[in-house]
Amino acid sequence: xxxxxxxxxxxxxxxxxxxxxxxxxxxxxxxxxxxxxxxxxxxxxxxxxxxxxxxxxxxxxxxxxxxxxxxxxxxxxxxxxxxxxxxxxxxxxxxxxxxxxxxxxxxxxxxxxxxxxxxxxxxxxxxxxxxxxxxxxxxxxxxxxxxxx
Numbered sequence: 001x002x003x004x005x006x007x008x009x010x011x012x013x014x015x016x017x018x019x020x021x022x023x024x025x026x027x028x029x030x031x032x033x034x035x036x037x038x039x040x041x042x043x044x045x046x047x048x049x050x051x052x053x054x055x056x057x058x059x060x061x062x063x064x065x066x067x068x069x070x071x072x073x074x075x076x077x078x079x080x081x082x083x084x085x086x087x088x089x090x091x092x093x094x095x096x097x098x099x100x101x102x103x104x105x106x107x108x109x110x111x112x113x114x115x116x117x118x119x120x121x122x123x124x125x126x127x128x129x130x131x132x133x134x135x136x137x138x139x140x141x142x143x144x145x146x147x148x149x
Contacts, residue, residue: 007035007057017043028057033066040072051075061118078124080139087111088126092137099132106130 003024009017044050052067052074059078067074095105107128114121129138
């Protein structure tokens with residue numbers, strides 16, 4: 001029996017642009033640029049606004065630098081780590097007052113952060129969502145860089 005670790009690339013509408021089956025023993029981030037570079041080069045000129053969005057597997061310095069060197073706006077989810085937890089610790093306290101009618105209180109803010117593997121500091125957007133019926137918040141960290149044309 002063979003196991004595979006696939007990687008997929010989709011448009012924002014959900015159309016699959018690429019799919020690759022990799023060996024089941026590779027890391028999620030192995031080969032992400034090999035799959036995405038040809039797509040970026042092919043489709044970038046077709047769109048006035050071109051954004052690159054990726055999950056944690058794309059959270060690699062070479063992906064950030066690839067996008068920055070081509071002035072591509074990107075949104076890439078970051079894995080949680082102890083340093084990020086410390087930077088947002090005071091924002092993790094449950095908010096005061098009644099919960100909103102939606103049942104979710106959301107706080108979005110940005111911080112400056114540099115991981116050891118990065119060549120420089122970058123902007124990280126944090127989203128903390130408190131759901132009225134849950135004990136702990138949902139925390140999202142996304143590496144964000146926007147370029148204006």
